[in-house]
Amino acid sequence: MSTSSLAPPNPKATRTWAKPSSSLEGTEDSKATPEERFELITRRLHEVLGGDLIKGILVEGKRHPKCYWAHIGYLVPLMKISDFLRAGVEVTILLADVHAFLDNLKAPLNLVEFRTKYYEYLIRTVLESLDIPTDKLTFVTGSSYQLTRDYNLDAYRLAATVTEHDAKKAGAEVVKQVESPLLSGLLYPGLQALDEEYLDVDFQFGGVDQRKIFTFAELYLPRLGYTKRAHLMNPMVPGLGGGKMSASDPNSKIDLLDTPEIVKKKIKAAFCEEGNIEENGVLSFVGAVLIPISELRKERIAAAQQKQEQEPVENLAKPFVVDGAPDDAVFSIGRDEKWGGPSHYASFKALQDEFAEKKVHPGDLKNAVTKAISELLKPIRAKYEVNAEWKDIEAKAYPSPKDEKAGKKKKEKVYHPPPPGKGRNAAKQPAGDAATAPPAESAAPPAAEAAASS
Numbered sequence: 001m002s003t004s005s006l007a008p009p010n011p012k013a014t015r016t017w018a019k020p021s022s023s024l025e026g027t028e029d030s031k032a033t034p035e036e037r038f039e040l041i042t043r044r045l046h047e048v049l050g051g052d053l054i055k056g057i058l059v060e061g062k063r064h065p066k067c068y069w070a071h072i073g074y075l076v077p078l079m080k081i082s083d084f085l086r087a088g089v090e091v092t093i094l095l096a097d098v099h100a101f102l103d104n105l106k107a108p109l110n111l112v113e114f115r116t117k118y119y120e121y122l123i124r125t126v127l128e129s130l131d132i133p134t135d136k137l138t139f140v141t142g143s144s145y146q147l148t149r150d151y152n153l154d155a156y157r158l159a160a161t162v163t164e165h166d167a168k169k170a171g172a173e174v175v176k177q178v179e180s181p182l183l184s185g186l187l188y189p190g191l192q193a194l195d196e197e198y199l200d201v202d203f204q205f206g207g208v209d210q211r212k213i214f215t216f217a218e219l220y221l222p223r224l225g226y227t228k229r230a231h232l233m234n235p236m237v238p239g240l241g242g243g244k245m246s247a248s249d250p251n252s253k254i255d256l257l258d259t260p261e262i263v264k265k266k267i268k269a270a271f272c273e274e275g276n277i278e279e280n281g282v283l284s285f286v287g288a289v290l291i292p293i294s295e296l297r298k299e300r301i302a303a304a305q306q307k308q309e310q311e312p313v314e315n316l317a318k319p320f321v322v323d324g325a326p327d328d329a330v331f332s333i334g335r336d337e338k339w340g341g342p343s344h345y346a347s348f349k350a351l352q353d354e355f356a357e358k359k360v361h362p363g364d365l366k367n368a369v370t371k372a373i374s375e376l377l378k379p380i381r382a383k384y385e386v387n388a389e390w391k392d393i394e395a396k397a398y399p400s401p402k403d404e405k406a407g408k409k410k411k412e413k414v415y416h417p418p419p420p421g422k423g424r425n426a427a428k429q430p431a432g433d434a435a436t437a438p439p440a441e442s443a444a445p446p447a448a449e450a451a452a453s454s
Contacts, residue, residue, distance in 0.1 A: 010156045011198045014145035032087070034058035039086040041065070044080070046208045046357060049218070050230030054203060064136065066201045067232070070094040070192070072255060074245065076237050076288045078123065078207065082296070083134040090136045092199050095119060098142040099191065101185040112211040114397035116141050121382075121390045129379045130293065131317075145198050146191065154197075154224065158190045161223055170216035173209045181267065193217035196229045203230035211446070237288045240281040242271035254285070257384055257394075260374040267370045274363040274453055277352050282362075282369055286331060287348035290372050294319035321374040333360065333368040 032040070037058050042048050057065045067089055069081060080178050095116035101109055119138045127134050145151055168190035175181075182394050192213050196204055204214065214231035222228050241243035241250030251266055258266070272282040295317045304313045321332040329344035331351060343360070345351040354360050384390055 009150040009157075011154070014148045014150050014198055015200060034310045035059070036293065037087040040083050041089060043083065044235075046235040047233045048230070049210070050228070053230045057202060063089045065203065066092070067203045067205050068092040068195065068199045068201045069092055069100065069205045070096045070195070075126070075256065076245075076285075077205070077207070077234055078121060078126055079289055079292050080232075080234055082130055084205070085127070085132050085134065086137055090138070092138045092140055092201060093120075093123060093193060094140055094142055094199065096142045098146045099188065101186050102191070111397055111399075114393050118390070118393050118397040121384075121387070121393065125380050125383050126256060128213060129383075130296065139200065143196075146195075146222075146433070149196060151194065154194055155175065155187070155191060157224055158194065158220060159187075162190055162220060166183055166216060166219075166449050170211060170212045170291045172292050174213060178369065189213045189216050190220070194223055197221060197224075203232055208233040208236055227328045229433075235288075237284045238279050238281040240266055240270035240285075242279040242281060245281075252281075252374055254377075256377065258373075258377060259381065262374050263377070264370050267366050267373070270366070272366060273359045274362050275356055277356045280310070280355075283352065283355055285373075286351060286365075286369060286423060290320050290349050290369070290376070290431045293376065294321070300331065304343065305339060319369075320375070329370070331372075335364055335373075339364075371387055 019387065036056055037188065038051075041054060042051065054065050057063065059210065065088075067084060069077065071091070071238075081091060081093075097116055098110040100112055100115075100138070111154075123139075124134060124137070127137070141428070164186065167189055169187040171185055175185040175188050193216060195395070196217055204217070206214070211233060214233070218228050218231070237245060239249070240254075241249070241252050243252070245253045251269065252265065267282060267395075270282050272280055277283060297317050301313055301316050304316060319330055321329045321344060322334045325332050325344045328346040330347065331345045332342050333341045333345075345354075351360070355365065
C-alpha cells in the first residue's frame, strides 16, 4: 500500500457541485440590515445554537451565510427554508440517499435515485409557487461525496474517536429504534456531522428532535480539526393524528401532491379536540404553515402596491382570508351568518386563544383549513399534472405494491441431492437383511452426516 493512500482527507476535493458565492449586490436581501436578516433567519425557531457565528458573517458582509438541510418532504420546514432564501442564505438541500439506506433500510437502494429526483422537482415547485427566489438553492446527492476516499477516511477517523455510548445517544430520537439494532444506526450521527464539513456550511437546520445529533457534531468535528457549526432547530409540529408526524403514516401529514378530495378526507379524520391546543395537528398547521404564507403574501402585495404595479397585484396569491376581512387579518374562518358569521385573526396567538376558550368549533376550523390547503396545493398539483417526466419519476420512486411484486425476480429453486441411501428413490432394504447391515459403530454420526449433506 502506498503512503499516499493514507494522506489526510481533503473535503474540498469532493465538492464537485461547488460554485462561487453569489454577490451581495443588487439582491432583495442586500437592502436589509444584518439585524433584519438575522431576525428573518431565526424567527419562529425553537432553538438556536451558535447564533453569534451567523451574526458575525452578516455583520462582516463579505459573503452570504451557508446552511444545509436534509430532512425533506414536509411543508413546515420548507417555510423556514423560504425564510433562509429570502435572507440571502445559500441553502444546500442534501438528498440523503446513503443516510436513508443506513437508517434501517428506510429506502431501498433501487428506489433511492428516483426518490431524490422526485423531491428536487417537488421542493423547487413549492418554493416557486410561493414566489421564493431559488438562485441560492443547491441540491446535492449524498452519494456524490459520501462514497469518496476522503469522506470514508474521515468516517474511520470519527469511528476511532467516538464512543459507542455517544453514538447511540446521538441517534436515539432520529434513528429508527428496533429490537435488534443494526450497526448502521451507530454510524448515522457521525456521518450527519461530517456532512457539515463536506458541504462547507456555516449552520445546519433541522427539527428539535435533531438536537442530540447537533450537539454531537459540535463536540466531535473539532476533534477532527474541523470548525464547529451553528445549529437551528424548528419546533416539532404534531401530526394530524395528534402524535408525531411520520413519513410512514400518510394520514399524519399533508402530502404536497394531495388532491382536494384527499386533503378533505385527511382533515376530516384528523384529531382536533375542542379546546385542545397542545396536540392539535390541524391548529398547529395553521400556525406553522398557513399564517406564515398569509403574511408572506401580504408582504408581496404591499410591496407591489408601493411600486404602483396594479396589474401584477391582481395576479398575486391572496392571504387565507375571506372577503371583507380587516386589513390586519392573516387567517379567516368562514361561517354562515346564522352561526355567527366569519371570524378573523391578526395572529396565530389570537386564534389559539379563542380555540382554547372554545369560541372556535373544530368543524369550522377544519373547513377553513381544508379550503386553505387545497388552494395552497393547487398550483403545485397543476405543474405536476403537465410534467410527464416528473410523473414518470414518481412512479419509479414510489411503485405500487403490485408493480413492486411484478418487478421482483422469482427465487430460483436449486436442487440439493439427498445423501447416499436417502430420498424417495433410494432402494428399500428387505426386512430380512437386517443382519447384513453395517455395525452401528461404523455408521456415520448424525452430526457428521448433516455436515456432509450441507
